[in-house]
Amino acid sequence: MQGALAIQAIHSFGSPEQQARWLPGLVKGELVGCFALTEHGHGSDPGGMEARATRDGDYYILNGSKCWIGNASIADVKVVWAKDGDGRVGGFVVEKDAPGFRAQDIEGKFSLRMSRTSECWFEDCRIPAENRLPKASGLGAALSCLSYARTGIAWGVIGAAIDCYETALAYAKSREQFGRPIAGFQLVQQKLVWMAQEITKAQLLALRLTRLMEAGSARSAQISLAKRNNVWMALRCARKARDILGAAGITDRYSVIRHLMNLETVSTYEGTHDIHTLIVGRDITGIDAFAG
Numbered sequence: 001m002q003g004a005l006a007i008q009a010i011h012s013f014g015s016p017e018q019q020a021r022w023l024p025g026l027v028k029g030e031l032v033g034c035f036a037l038t039e040h041g042h043g044s045d046p047g048g049m050e051a052r053a054t055r056d057g058d059y060y061i062l063n064g065s066k067c068w069i070g071n072a073s074i075a076d077v078k079v080v081w082a083k084d085g086d087g088r089v090g091g092f093v094v095e096k097d098a099p100g101f102r103a104q105d106i107e108g109k110f111s112l113r114m115s116r117t118s119e120c121w122f123e124d125c126r127i128p129a130e131n132r133l134p135k136a137s138g139l140g141a142a143l144s145c146l147s148y149a150r151t152g153i154a155w156g157v158i159g160a161a162i163d164c165y166e167t168a169l170a171y172a173k174s175r176e177q178f179g180r181p182i183a184g185f186q187l188v189q190q191k192l193v194w195m196a197q198e199i200t201k202a203q204l205l206a207l208r209l210t211r212l213m214e215a216g217s218a219r220s221a222q223i224s225l226a227k228r229n230n231v232w233m234a235l236r237c238a239r240k241a242r243d244i245l246g247a248a249g250i251t252d253r254y255s256v257i258r259h260l261m262n263l264e265t266v267s268t269y270e271g272t273h274d275i276h277t278l279i280v281g282r283d284i285t286g287i288d289a290f291a292g
């Protein structure tokens, strides 16, 4: 959220003055950033957003709500996406204590429990007109930030998968049943081999995607393919590792169940698994299966 989303949005779409004002603090971690795109009624379909930013002299007046926003309740620099008077999506920086802004943390999460996730409301929230990101024109600007975040996710989940694999391998070698280590059973080896194989493939996919990103030639369907595959792979690894650990796998003595729960969020955010299926499907067939 801090790097690929809040910083990336200001870096890509902010004016030099905005960049000088917010980026140093965000990059050093002295300022907390957030990226508010999702709304209560619009998750997979952000283009339907209802948040509005109406120009009023030297100010914009924001009205609407956002939901599932990481760090919104504590963020110093909130990059908020809203439609302007022409119905065009723009990015607006809402600073801490802006009048008309309030947020409430979402309680009861079983996934990413250490991360603060909030819903928030803008009620005639007045921000200086100079806080609009001048180069962010249309929903594509917000979505381009997600491309960086999704690439980061394609790498990050490999780390979770490797930890699950290594934990399961060590456990399988030390845990004995029927007079021998469970690592010696073919069914257990099959799970470990699947993990090693899929982790290796996911690493190659992420590496290739990163090379394309560096060359500036990655297409959104390629990013979707990598996010979709690697999160799915990591979830399956976590599930298989939990299985190998038996009863111990449901406890917090091992990291596996934590990864399993956290990966459930990763499968949903930055575009759900099924939404990425539709993006890749549209790319392959040329037919849009999103609606109707």
Ligand SMILES: Cc1cc2nc3c(=O)[nH]c(=O)nc-3n(C[C@H](O)[C@H](O)[C@H](O)COP(=O)(O)OP(=O)(O)OC[C@H]3O[C@@H](n4cnc5c(N)ncnc54)[C@H](O)[C@@H]3O)c2cc1C
Residues within 6 Å of the ligand: 001, 035, 036, 037, 038, 042, 043, 044, 045, 067, 068, 069, 070, 111, 112, 117, 265, 268, 269, 270, 271, 272, 273, 274, 275, 278, 289, 290, 291
């Ligand atoms: C912990 C956490 C942190 C988050 N952080 C942020 C954040 O910092 N900033 C932010 O803006 N958002 C954030 N999100 C929101 C996240 O991006 C959304 O949850 C996600 O885009 C899905 O939206 P939704 O939950 O409204 O699900 P919905 O869009 O309601 O989807 C529900 C189900 O319907 C399916 N579906 C939807 N449309 C279609 C279709 N056309 N065809 C087939 N199936 C479909 C989906 O795949 C899904 O299975 C976060 C979410 C979580 C859980």
